[in-house]
Amino acid sequence: MSTLAQYALLLGLAVGSAGAALALYGLARAVGRERREPGKDVPATAGRLSPKPVWVRYHARYYGYALLFLAFDMEMAFMYPWAVVYRHEGLVALLDMGVFLAILFLGLLYGWSRGALRRQ
């Protein structure tokens, strides 16, 4: 199977899964419909409307982790190709990535020492 055909199959699977969910919805609609009555569509907040709006800004109290996460997530983009050719390249690859990872790890330790690794 060519690469294009593989991705086409994956796209087909995605569309098919969504279609299966929709078919289930159709089956449920065929079984019965909702009876519209007041109060049924209130979100669960102890039986009354939420006193404050829900769609507001929230404080991401883990933002210290989140910034470190960005750095590590970018690093993983380099790690996967490296992992595939690792044995072929040998010790040089280990040392190269070791230096890279050591710098990142020092960054993690620095962030830790400055209090980034806690809920602000």
Added chain:
Amino acid sequence: MTTVAVLAALLAGAYAVAVLEAWARTGRMRPGGPLFAAAALIGRESFVPRKPDRLFFEAAPVLLLVAAVLAAAVLPWAPGLVIVDLATGALFVNAAFAYVLVALIMAGWGPDGAYAMVGGWRFLGQLIGYSMLIVMPITAVAMRAESLVTTVIVDSQAGVWNIVYQPLGFVLFFIAAMALAFLPPFDLPTAPGELAGGVEAEYAGRRLAVLRLARALLVVAVALATTVFYLGGWRGPWLPPWAWTGLKTLAVAAAMFALGGRLPRVREAHFLAWCWKLGIPLALLNIFVVGLLVLAVP
């Protein structure tokens, strides 16, 4: 043909996982339980909250379903019994699992309800903890296999399974997989008994049925990924390969349920601290140790 067989296996796995989860939770084995629950959910009313973000609310269960199916699509059950033997399979699994977060945030934001919103945002915090512990152990697996193709990864475990070759990676991946599938003790987005269902709070009827099905398929997908990456996939004596994959997948799922039922729920702040202060240094150590092993023992 292969696609139909794998999809049937996935559905059977989701059914078995639903039975196992109910067994772990209630202590009663009810083989017909999932069928009755599905029939009841389909027959029940499914309301949309009064001021929803309709697109997010409707798309979330479907997106979770798609993410679980796509992740499982690149994981092999037996030689040749894989829907797509992708050249970047191990990476694709990560990409598909990333959409679990998107689906849960959408499910939290969509209904404009406080409990759902709290559940969704909690899962975002949880992702920042577990996500590195998914990708880093898989890197070490790819280093040994010299490939991202999932069938090659299984073949690379012909002598010694990865659970023996890199036990540290297995433990980290196992815990992170539990957090990814929001199984207890990492069930922060749903948090039964605390958040009124969290992201599930506003879903009922048919939409909840799709959400629950997607969750069960997600558990199957993470258990299958654990099997393929660490437990030698289809390898084993006597039984046919697909039976070994199925048995190992169910065993992993059962272990997750059994373990989760015995632990108290972990707070998001504590989970983040454990993941970053202990988990990620250990994951880096794992990559280093496997790097030495791969060079020393061909």
